[in-house]
Amino acid sequence: MPVRFILDCDTGSDDAIAIFAATAHPDLDLVALTTVNGNVSLGHVTDNTLRARDHVGDHTPVYRGAERPLVRPDLPIPREILNADSDFQVEEMPYAMPVGPAEDTTAVDFLVDAYMDDANADVQLVATGPLTNIALALAAEPRLAERIPRLVVMGGAHANGNVTAAAEFNFWVDPEAAHAVLSAGIRDVVIVPLDATHSAPLSIADCDEYEKIGTRAATATANLLRQRIAHDQAATAGANAAAPVHDPMCVAYLLRPDLFTETVEAFVSVETTGERTLGELLVDTRPWRKEPPNATVALRASTEVYRDFLRTAFVSGAKRKPRAPEGGIGSELVIDEASRLSYIRPDGWTRASEAELAAEAAEHWWWQTSSLAFEADGVIAKVGVRPIERCFSGGVPDLGLEALARELVSGYSAMVLAFDEMELVSETLAIGGCEAAVATCHARPIPGPGVPRGKWHWMRATVVRTGDGVTVLKSSVRAARNESGTDGGVIAVLDGVHDSIAVL
Numbered sequence: 001m002p003v004r005f006i007l008d009c010d011t012g013s014d015d016a017i018a019i020f021a022a023t024a025h026p027d028l029d030l031v032a033l034t035t036v037n038g039n040v041s042l043g044h045v046t047d048n049t050l051r052a053r054d055h056v057g058d059h060t061p062v063y064r065g066a067e068r069p070l071v072r073p074d075l076p077i078p079r080e081i082l083n084a085d086s087d088f089q090v091e092e093m094p095y096a097m098p099v100g101p102a103e104d105t106t107a108v109d110f111l112v113d114a115y116m117d118d119a120n121a122d123v124q125l126v127a128t129g130p131l132t133n134i135a136l137a138l139a140a141e142p143r144l145a146e147r148i149p150r151l152v153v154m155g156g157a158h159a160n161g162n163v164t165a166a167a168e169f170n171f172w173v174d175p176e177a178a179h180a181v182l183s184a185g186i187r188d189v190v191i192v193p194l195d196a197t198h199s200a201p202l203s204i205a206d207c208d209e210y211e212k213i214g215t216r217a218a219t220a221t222a223n224l225l226r227q228r229i230a231h232d233q234a235a236t237a238g239a240n241a242a243a244p245v246h247d248p249m250c251v252a253y254l255l256r257p258d259l260f261t262e263t264v265e266a267f268v269s270v271e272t273t274g275e276r277t278l279g280e281l282l283v284d285t286r287p288w289r290k291e292p293p294n295a296t297v298a299l300r301a302s303t304e305v306y307r308d309f310l311r312t313a314f315v316s317g318a319k320r321k322p323r324a325p326e327g328g329i330g331s332e333l334v335i336d337e338a339s340r341l342s343y344i345r346p347d348g349w350t351r352a353s354e355a356e357l358a359a360e361a362a363e364h365w366w367w368q369t370s371s372l373a374f375e376a377d378g379v380i381a382k383v384g385v386r387p388i389e390r391c392f393s394g395g396v397p398d399l400g401l402e403a404l405a406r407e408l409v410s411g412y413s414a415m416v417l418a419f420d421e422m423e424l425v426s427e428t429l430a431i432g433g434c435e436a437a438v439a440t441c442h443a444r445p446i447p448g449p450g451v452p453r454g455k456w457h458w459m460r461a462t463v464v465r466t467g468d469g470v471t472v473l474k475s476s477v478r479a480a481r482n483e484s485g486t487d488g489g490v491i492a493v494l495d496g497v498h499d500s501i502a503v504l
Contacts, residue, residue: 002029003254004122006114008065008107010038010129010170011048012089013224014247018128019049020217021248023058025313027255031123032114033062034107038129038173041079042067044091045129050098056217065107066132069174076172076278082163095220111137115147124150124254128247130170131155135177138184150188151181152250156270156281157194158299162234164276168194171270172279179270182295189295191268192250193281196260196298198234200249200306203242210314218314249301252309259309262300267291401463402426405439408461437463 007022007030009015022030033053035046046064053060068074075082103110111133114120125148127134134151138144155170155178163169171178182189202225210222228243229235235243253259264285271280283297399407406426426439439461 002027003124004029004031004120005124005126005251005254006030006032006034006111007251008034008036008111008125008127008129008133009049009247010036010040010045011052011093012039013228014245015039015128016048016052016093017221017224017245018126018247018251019052019058020056020221021310021313022251023053023056023060024215024217024316025255025309026316028251028313030058030060031120032110033060034065034110034133035062035102036065036107036129036133037067037069038170039089040091046102047098048093050100050102051093051095052220054099055093055095055220056215062102063105063107063110064102066136068132069130070132070135070177070180072174072176094223107133108136108140112141112144115144116141121147122149124148124152126152126250126254128154128170128250130174131177131181132174135174135180138181142184145184145186148186150190151186152190152192152253153181154192154197154246154250156191156268156283156297158281158283158297159195161280162194164279166271166274166277167279168281171281175270175272175279178279178281179272182268182270185294189268190253191281191295191297192246192253193297193299194244194246196301197244197246197249199299200301200303201236201242201244202303202307202310203240204229205240206242206307206310209311213311213314215314221310221314248310249306252306253298256305256309259301259305260298261302263296263298265293266295266297267293268295268297401435401437402428402439405437405461405463408439408463 005022005028007018009018011019019030019033022028033049035042035049038045040048042064046062049062053062105113111125114123115125115137125134131153153170155168157166157168161167161172163172167175204226207222207225207229210218210225213219225243225245228245229241232243235241249259264283267284267289269282269284271277271282274280284291406424424439424441426437428435428437
């Protein structure tokens with residue numbers, strides 16, 4: 001049985017890698033993602049979490065959490081001052097806008113409900129950001145301390161901190177929350193401090209390996225790791241340049257308890273008042289101390305075990321195939337995690353009849369008239385052939401893949417709206433070992449009835465030719481941005497992604 005867990009995160013680059021690994025590994029079941037103010041502000045954290053999740057085609061629910069520390073109005077040093085001279089943390093992850101929003105339920109309410117449910121008695125909790133959400137959940141429902149089976153925390157430093165000489169960032173951001181959580185009496189707490197994460201850095205050679213694996217999760221990890229090596233003050237330079245990647249180590253431990261080669265059972269607490277030591281993790285190993293141990297603290301980790309966990313996740317992720325939904329919708333042709341597409345040969349309707357879809361499609365016929373929506377093991381796809389056939393009314397031309405992708409996106413764009421500004425780019429690439437091409441059109445429609453002024457659209461066409469010669473066409477449209485907000489300012493909106501897929 002896969003290990004089930006919730007990831008509470010403040011998504012920056014290492015949280016994103018943790019998400020990529022968690023969603024790809026066949027022996028992990030990521031139940032939910034909860035977000036907390038930390039690396040960047042809560043709005044950016046939640047947006048980044050959604051972007052990272054969507055980038056690898058995952059649909060784990062995301063719950064928005066605390067936007068400020070437990071008792072303090074802000075970080076001890078405001079973020080804009082702390083990061084003024086650093087390019088290490090970026091506010092916006094380099095992935096497409098989220099497909100959908102976070103859940104309506106707050107992270108704190110979700111955590112309380114989840115752990116008070118006996119069905120989740122086995123769900124472990126991994127925290128890779130400040131512990132504000134967990135402290136608030138414990139304050140709302142103290143019985144959670146008895147019901148969380150294990151808490152794995154990335155935080156603290158036994159030797160040297162990073163944001164100060166004494167403190168690691170997560171505990172420094174919200175020391176009161178960290179102290180409250182570690183004092184709550186959770187029966188199994190594992191702390192992964194800087195000592196452990198710095199002992200097993202990832203290198204340029206690892207980046208090269210992930211790029212060869214070639215899935216979205218692997219290549220995105222390679223890019224984020226290169227950025228960390230370039231900008232992390234803790235990185236080493238030279239031919240063997242490397243940098244610590246903290247947060248995925250907590251996820252790896254769920255499956256690989258042999259990851260940590262040196263640990264200590266200790267009574268731990270967090271400094272909440274010191275002028276120079278605010279946020280310091282105190283690890284008391286004195287034999288004569290009065291307090292019993294309340295945590296296991298990892299001091300060193302195995303680089304090889306860590307690498308093996310990530311390699312297994314990324315290679316396995318390339319082979320994962322969702323199950324067809326109950327009732328069946330057709331024969332599975334190709335499932336390719338790298339392209340975030342599920343290619344299905346449809347032979348029936350689910351969720352709605354063709355008549356219902358046609359009635360619903362009065363104003364949006366170009367995608368909905370023959371759109372087939374279904375969910376298979378967490379993968380949501382919309383399948384239809386007719387919109388693509390309308391792009392090629394005289395039949396699909398005999399063109400190279402890139403030319404075919406350009407023709408498809410141009411035809412799809414013309415079907416939807418008239419545009420006065422348009423840019424079309426295309427490229428060839430390999431997707432999961434298959435020959436492929438992608439064409440993208442970024443366009444502003446001419447204003448008219450029902451067409452807001454200033455709204456931008458993205459049209460994208462993907463053509464994949466499998467090893468046995470089968471060609472798969474996919475076209476998408478996304479309303480991406482509206483620059484004419486009611487207050488005169490710029491507002492970002494997302495009307496949705498509408499896909500059409502055909503198998504030739």
